[in-house]
Amino acid sequence: MLAGAAACNSTNNNTSGSSGGGDKCGLELAFFGALTGSSANLGVNIAQGAELAVNQYNEKHKDCQVNLKKFDSQGLADVAPGLARQVIQNKKIVGVIGPAFSGESESADPIFEEAGIPLITPSATQPKLSANGWKVFHRAVASDTAQGPAAGNYIKSVLKAEKVFVVDDQSAYGSGLAEQVKKVLGAAVVETDKVQADGKQNDFSATVTKITSSGATALFYGGYYQNAGLLRKQLTGAGWKGVLVAGDGVNDAGYIKAAGNDAAEGTILTCPCAPASKASGTFVADYKAKWNVDAGTYSDVAYDAANIFLQGIDAGNTTAEKLITYLSTVNYKGIANTYKFTDKGELDPAQIIVWAFKVTNGEVVPDVETPKS
Amino acid sequence: MHYLSEHFSSLFRDFGQLTTTGLAQGAIYALFALGYTLVYGVLRLINFAHSEVFIVGTFGAVLTWSAFGLDQNSHIDGVGFVVLYLLVGLLAAVIASGGTAVVVELTAYRPLRRKNAPPLVFLITAIGASTVLSELVGVLTDRSVRSSPIFVQPHDLIRIGNMSLTNVQLILIVTALVMMVALDLFINRTRLGRGVRAVAQNPDSAALMGVNKNRVISLIFLLGGLMAGVAAVMYMMKIGTTRYDAGFYLGIKAFTAAVLGGIGNLRGALLGGLILGLVENYGSGFFGTQWHDAVAFVALVLILLFRPTGLLGESLGRARA
């Protein structure tokens, strides 16, 4: 064991991944995101997806394991720098899955950049993150500039709604998405409102009143699933019959649980991913077997992100530096998407697909791929 | 100018609707506030743990319902079953909340009283107790969301123009009124209530007159807990979903309502709750829902500036002793 660790620490003595199986043994990946605190649910989804991938890898490589270290940032930008510095001190860590949120990315990513540790975020969708020239930054999902217009186009072209109400929860994610939707819909947006983040507000009666009396037939909600569920339940209670459209932050079993099957019926959820049922492999069943819950938002992307790193490590890219080079040319067909990154670390625009899902009988089922206009 | 007129027109359009929904939310604040006001009236203590007393109540009800196989998707047929299940849930919530309130008093506050600790120490202990309870519930429920069935499908009872009152809203408002009147009668008309007023007025002379101070204080916590239990079931009827941390902000609002009406004053709690619910809704209608909380606190500051002891003044024992 000791010898293996020592081999990993001496990074540069082995030029290529030609031989020396010991080189890729005992390396570590880091999960970076919220595991506790009010936004823990998304972080847990991601951590579990990544851990599943690492476990499956280790089953196949019993004599040469890769470990996943978890760093709980609570999703807070002020906690993130300390954890990022802890990550970079661990010389075995060659790649980071995360940071999960945009805020913490802003304060942690510069540290990873300086240390040269590559990261793949499965969920931080703030567009400007890729504009910093960070060579370590990779985003495995579409940014808000792709998903927002897709949701807007769905409302415009598929639902053909003429009066749309837009609500967001003021999070970087929710408000960013709502802005994009408003841009696409233009004058069709009759009114807007902003609510508090999940956990801070449970009664939405004022918002519900505005929506019902605005005469809107569709509502776009930018935010996360818990408040979306409460809002949908209260809207149905007030007799509103329109369609709720929301982004991937709501694409979670928790939404249907909070709203109840009846109220959730017919909700449209967009996701910059292909339907999991179309995904190759047995991810959905494996995830359920391992964690005893259904895979949630971003679980599949995190699974893919971990596998991208693992494939790279397996191919002999055993240092952070080599992994960055590897990521710049990678073309990986995962379960949620095919991953190819631009020089800014964004997904190749050709790879970006946004699907709309529909809640039917308490299940999220694929509806259509969203129209481009 | 255009900006203002747009906001005004939206407020006017929704005024009736904002009023009824605001009153319904205010009814929950009021029931919740009664617990704060009772404890404050006697002990001069902001019982921060009261929000968790409420949350334990919501979980008491939800877990009981799920023991009967009911979840957010259950349909309950027949008025008889609806009433039966609601009463069972109410009983569970009231036992859970009342029990929690008394346990907090016995384990955390009573030892401090024995030492005659200063108010700040009580307050910090209350914060500690609140944290412990909230985290215990969080750990025991995996920090996940739990939902209740829809017992009463809301539908309009009365509709005048844009204003409507639903059956659920009516139930909430009437329940709050009934509970407040019952509590008022209990405090003002019964022997035990007289003890409460005596201790609130002057603990030492009450003790001299043969009132068992500790028993009265336990009673106060129990009563506050019972009201929180009722509020918990009302909340589940209205919102239908609970989580370990859902009580924190609600508790702060309810306490604000108590202060607004005049803390220590039962009628003040009702008035404060209803006013807070209305002000928040009107503010949300005018400025946007993101200003919901800010509007509530601005209203509080303004009212306290002009009436430093709240709208109806402090008086659990004083005014009508």
Next chain:
Amino acid sequence: MSETTGATKRELRNPLRGWYANLPRPARWAVLAVVAALAYLLPYVGQVPVVGPQIITAGIDWPTALFNMSYYVLLALGLNVVVGFAGLLDLGYVGFFAVGALTVAVLTSPDSQLGTKWSWLAAVPVAIALSLISGLVLGWPTLRLRGDYLAIVTLGFAEIIRVAADSTEFLRGDRGFSKLPHPPGTYADGKPIFAIMDATPYFWLGVTLIILVVIGARNLERSRVGRSWLAIREDEEAAEVMGVRTIKFKLWAFAIGASIGGFGGVLFAGQPGFVNSSSFQLLFSILVLAGVVMGGSGNIPGAILGGVLISYIPDRLRNVEVFGKDAFEYRFLFFGLLIILIMIFRPQGLIPSRRRAAELKDRAKEVQA
């Protein structure tokens, strides 16, 4: 009841404290200088054999954890002026921290609408001045309120600031301000002292600020202002009758407390390079208050200890296994229990103020009477 009184008396005869108090003045200064020097060396404590590894935080970078403690300590010191010295219950102290941090962000970040892009140092005086003014603005109308009314109004004030930070376009809410500049200074080789890889210099800056604030607070406590605060705390009406202008001195306490809180915010904003509204939660205010009271309200060493504990305990629990789970998940449970236990068994705080302990003793006597 006599038991309690006895315990309090023993507190007053704490041998360590007695030893310190009996030292000649220069020796006392020497002791303090050694303590301060040791504080500067804390980032290297991990290298001390045996003890060191037990002290450092395993799950988070130790210098960063120390830096976090330093701004918590600053906040605890500031709140101690308001709560401990003047006896005014402030539940919304984080509001001033927010004003300090956001002012720096607005003036320095390229994301700001102002577009001023000042340096960190240039923004410092403005941030502190604004915090001080916000303390006066809050204090002037509300200080007529007593006790718990003041508590709820201060809480409301902090919430109003939080909502404004969340919801106004100008303050950018959760999206936050990025690329905040760091404090100035370069090493001989031209590399900046305050870089992003190492938090140690930030911690040293924090300790320096703490020392300045401690010296200031200590002198204030012993001045006419401090004696007025004491009089107000013990009996406001009597103080008023004796000619203490209570409103004026309460305003002083609020303004000084607020500017120290703003100081904390300024220090905080310089390190991560990013500030958003999620750092200004109500829970933070409550945590700092709990720290001050646990440490020993009204006592500077007590407030420092309290500030350290509220930041250190959760960080230290990271990566500590308890029953096969990370203890970090139970940090608040543990914390809540600790608060209750300290309040029950040591209501005067871990390092009580002598004056406060005496007040407590008086209260305990009243029960006997």
